[in-house]
Amino acid sequence: MEEFRCRVQNKLINLDESVYIPITRAEFAVLKSAFNFILPYILGWHAYANSIKPEDSSRLNNSSSRYGGDFEWSR
Numbered sequence: 001m002e003e004f005r006c007r008v009q010n011k012l013i014n015l016d017e018s019v020y021i022p023i024t025r026a027e028f029a030v031l032k033s034a035f036n037f038i039l040p041y042i043l044g045w046h047a048y049a050n051s052i053k054p055e056d057s058s059r060l061n062n063s064s065s066r067y068g069g070d071f072e073w074s075r
Contacts, residue, residue, distance in 0.1 A: 002028045 004021040023031070040046050 002023050006019040008017045
């Protein structure tokens with residue numbers, strides 16, 4: 001069984017506390033997956049990804065397809 005540990009120190013009142021939360025591997029996998037999904041939203045990467053114009057990426061894809069495998073099959 002995995003364990004989530006959190007240690008808090010308060011040097012003003014000389015307090016040192018630890019919190020242990022036991023979790024299973026399946027729960028850990030779910031938490032890891034959830035954090036991997038939400039992290040780009042927390043960092044704001046979704047705003048950058050949404051700001052990229054679709055016509056720019058389609059123009060790049062069309063120009064590179066002439067030099068790809070399609071050119072070989074059109075002979």
